[in-house]
Amino acid sequence: MFRFLVQRNRSKGRTQQGEASAQQVIDSGRRIEPSVQSNIAYIQQLLGSPSDLILREFTIGPLKHPCALVAIDGLFDRKVLNEEVLRVMLSGEWQQHKELPEDGDQLLQMLQQEVLSVTDILKATTMDELMLEVMSGNAALFVSGSHQALTLSSQGWKSRAIQEPVTEQLIRGPRDGFTEDLRSNTAAIRRRLKDPNLRFDTVKIGRRAKKDIVICYIEGIVNPELVKEAKRRVDTIDLDDTEDSGMIEQWIMDSFMSPFPQLQSTERPDRTSASLVQGGVAILVDGTPFGLTLPLTITALVQSPEDYYHHWIIATLMRVLRMIAAFIATFLPALYIALVEFHQGMIPSKLAFSIAGSREGVPFPGVIEAVLMEVTLEVLREAGVRLPKPIGQTIGIVGGLVIGEAAVSAGIVSPIMVIVVSITAIASFALPSYTFAISLRILRFGIMMLAAVFGLFGIVLAYIMINIHLVNLKSFGVPFLTPFAPYLKKDWKDLVIRAPVTMLTRRPQMLQTDDKVRMNTRGDSTQ
Incomplete structure (x- = not known):
């Protein structure tokens, strides 16, 4: 024990000496x-x-x-x-x-x-x-x-040309995205927002990398306390290098124990500009095409920039479909386990006989069957992402079909289980936020375990626990469930139902902006 303490003190001394020498050089x-x-x-x-x-x-x-x-x-x-x-x-x-x-x-x-x-x-x-x-x-x-x-000033390195964002595909809307060049990204925002009050505050972080980070906001709109808090958190970053904005996100988020994203990651200049106009703050990092916008609420995770480019009825329908997809991606496998294993009486008779017939000869209980198929799907999804693009698409489609058909033919899983897993995967793909979809995939496995132990009561318990967590979660001082809790009636115009553009006259109340009027339809600037 004494030898261990001596070695630990020596290694600690060498570490401190190395840090001191590095600090001396820098x-x-x-x-x-x-x-x-x-x-x-x-x-x-x-x-x-x-x-x-x-x-x-x-x-x-x-x-x-x-x-x-x-x-x-x-x-x-x-x-x-x-x-x-x-x-x-x-x-x-x-x-x-x-x-x-x-x-x-x-x-x-x-x-x-x-x-x-x-x-x-x-x-x-x-x-x-x-x-x-x-x-x-x-x-x-x-x-x-x-x-x-x-x-x-003679900077002239080669950079990637402006291309369409990969992770945020739209049917209608701009096709340009951020690149790894910081100045190209700020220029893309300047081109959209010709407001002289647009501010780009540059900060250098990283003890050795000295990487440029730009904090963007519109003075006169944004809440000054929000900008102050964002700068304070960025100033606390103490790393050798920040390779991507994801490292900054993990450093400055409110709760690192939460599986939910607390800052919006985006490749789109139009989405960033819209957030700034609403009264938010954006963070751009040199060397990565992903910017961050803050604060973030749960409603923004199921919204897309495309919602504002379509008619309000179409946008509302798409939002409702995404919310249904989020529920399916989270709870559908657990509901299957609970109904098949505990609450068979809640299933209609004809459907119950069909499920029982399809599961005849399957050697595993429903929970093992569901977990096996979900893990297989996640492995296929990860393999499709890591492989080259043409091969990855082939693996994702052909692999899923071949493995699913082979598993059913071998009697390892039932056809109804393949249908449930397929619908769950499709629902998760319908969500516009990739990080939010990953969070729901993580929760899905925990809810499945509770459903395997307690049935529907486990699903209800998981739902209550998730809501308790979300109620206590904040993003830069803004409650994550705003405007549900706290209830803000005026912000419901742009929530589940996206009201017509002419009715969105005020900025979100939850951001507590200095300039609360977004548009003046009555010729009165004091409305």
Whole structure:
């Protein structure tokens, strides 16, 4: 025991020492030196002299003033540096008309204000500040004799073209989606919302990745407390890197023990823009096409952007169908188990005889039969996702048909069980939120176990437990069951029934927005 404690303390000490050294490298306040060679040597030592480090040394002026450009290959636009920086600085035209100062700081100032034609030029005084810009795709310009350096906007890496979202397919609506490029995503929102009050607050997170995160909201509409809380939670993120917005979602959600999503994940700029107009907040992460919108309520999980592009009667019908599909995807297998194993008297006589005949010769009870088929379906679904797209579709369709038919022919499961599992799978596919569908799949197995033990009473018990959990669940201070509980009558216009657009004159009451009027149909701004 003593040896274990000693080893634990030693490993803890090494971990703390490693964290301290890493923090020292990252937070070092080394200032830029007037010697160009000294700065280049430090950068090479810091990066380990990588093969993608571009160093271009040159001189300008009659005094042959040493200068150097530093950039990372693959992250910068060569055309920008060649045409707007190097060619301009090395040409003798501007030097003939200007008297170059001997002081390095003055020369740097002149280059920034009178010579270089790059759009965005900033000054850096520390190597940490400079290296963050270089690793972000910008170039650094050193001038001998100056304690500062210029960072030149030259980002130019290749990015994926704008394509239709994969996880949020629509019949009617825009076809563009987010990409991995953060600026393309913010531009897509700007193109839809030309409101000067639209705010993009950029935050860098990740001790080593220093990844850009943009918090989007419309000032004057959104509740300032919601923005403040979102920024506070983002500021608490302490990770080396955030590869995807899902990591941020897990960090800032209210309850990590809940199986339900508490932030809306979306690939669609139109859905993000609609959330901002309603008074929500969006979070975009560099390097991922999935953004987050908050807060989230359970009603938003069965709604689709397409609901607002169709006639209100069609949209209402689709919402009702999705809610029925959510109920089927959650409770149908458990209902089958309860009725077959405990409450046969509740089944109509002809249907009961049909079920009994189909289950003749099946060696397993209903619960084992249901669990076996559900697990098989989940494995097929996961295999279809991981395999290449053409093969995955084939596995999902052919595999399901072949295995189901073979299982029935072998007498392992009954045909009625195959029908129940198929209807359950189709119902889960009808839900517009993929994460919500996964949550219901998780709950389905727990409800099936309760139904196998207690019958219909177990299903009722599970339903009560789920509702108790949902009533206590919140998303950034907004109750998850709003506007059911708490009851907000005005928000029912856009709940199960999607009222005509002319009646949706006010923003959701649950968001407590500063500007509550969405449209003015009476010519009165005070309605």
